[in-house]
Amino acid sequence: MLDVAIIGGGAAGFFAAINIKYQHPNLKVAIFEKSKTVLGKVSISGGGRCNVTHSCFDNSQLISYYPRGNKELLTVFNRFNPQNTIEWFKQRNINLKTESDGRMFPESNQSETIINCFLSECKQLHIPIYIQKPLLDFHSKEDMSFTLFFENETVNCHKLVFTSGSSEFMWNMLKKKGIPIIEPVPSLFTFNIKHPLINGLQGLSVKHATVSCTFDKDLLKKHQLKKDQLSQSGPLLITHWGLSGPAVLKLSSIGARIFNDQSYQFSIQVNWINDSLDNTILQLKKLKESNSKKKTTNTPFTNLPSRLWESMCALLKIETKNWGDLSQNEINKLAIFLTESPFDVNGKSTFKEEFVTAGGIDLKAVDFKSMQSKQIKNLFFAGEVLNIDALTGGFNFQAAWSEAWIISQNIA
């Protein structure tokens, strides 16, 4: 009889197993993994460098990076946060370095460093890892222990930890046992847009833009969203397929459910200069006076990339005009274009192959002091199997580490 069975050899599974065994060396702990290899996502994460966490040490700020799960994660981060992650790896001779945007990676710049650390910890702690061993079903028994069903084998265990990531099969299994599941939808994607303004401009970026979209009140209410949440600022990148960059990724994450509801067909507005319409009209009028003899295309407005500015002027048919020749109507149209460029989004694409799933185990069904199921005693959850997901930057792993650590402190 096993004391603890961990289902899923990913980030959360390994972190849970290692910390449980550290905390309770006498417990018999084992990891069961469906695939041939373990830690598959860790291997490819962060472009092969593994963005382990984020240098954000204020827990109330940290939770703002989680569109789903922020309230619940506060208690979790109060007990294990990025500072603890840094120390945990340091104790195992892995130093994490911080990049200018706050993302933290192993100094080696290789996810192998993290994988080797986990594997050697398991070896030292005598944690068996069973690969190609998908869990097919489980039964909870009257004495609050479990029988696990694998192909040609059953295993009994006292405690069961689900760290199976985003798996439809596992969510359906849990649903049948009465665990409520929020329908999974993709998060962290870029917007497919075809528009003459950005045609041929792939690779151009704008440092600080705002991307917004509007939906009617009922739809916002259905998805528990406030209007201003669907307006996100940051760098914006023009790609072959449309628009990407942090502003779009943030919006895709926050609006993951509403965009899915709309089958990824919706309209957005881009404020390329992050200024108000009125102020922009004022600034353009000043430019008209001070540059009256200069061609519009030769004097890009603010810091807009010149090719984007030229494309804007061409679309408004003012590219051959001097500033002084612009009518009030043209100034107004230009200001609207700069601050409220409308685009139709028609589908989504994956960002650098990075994505997470929004949805999973309903957080109402979990006691976040222990990460235990409220329905089934001795059943624990951590990682992407939960309805928790974050923006890019190391936050998804941080949630997995923290939740797994909480389990280790409460499983005995």
Ligand SMILES: Cc1cc2nc3c(=O)[nH]c(=O)nc-3n(C[C@H](O)[C@H](O)[C@H](O)COP(=O)(O)OP(=O)(O)OC[C@H]3O[C@@H](n4cnc5c(N)ncnc54)[C@H](O)[C@@H]3O)c2cc1C
């Ligand atoms: C390309 C890519 C890059 C990413 N980069 C980053 C990054 O740099 N930083 C960051 O914070 N986040 C990143 N993420 C997100 C991050 O990888 C996930 O949030 C994280 O891996 C979740 O960990 P997990 O252990 O919950 O799930 P997973 O890592 O997905 O592990 C779940 C495991 O369970 C196994 N499993 C499923 N069903 C069964 C079953 N029936 N029986 C046994 N085992 C089963 C799966 O095979 C898998 O190995 C990235 C995601 C992708 C796709």
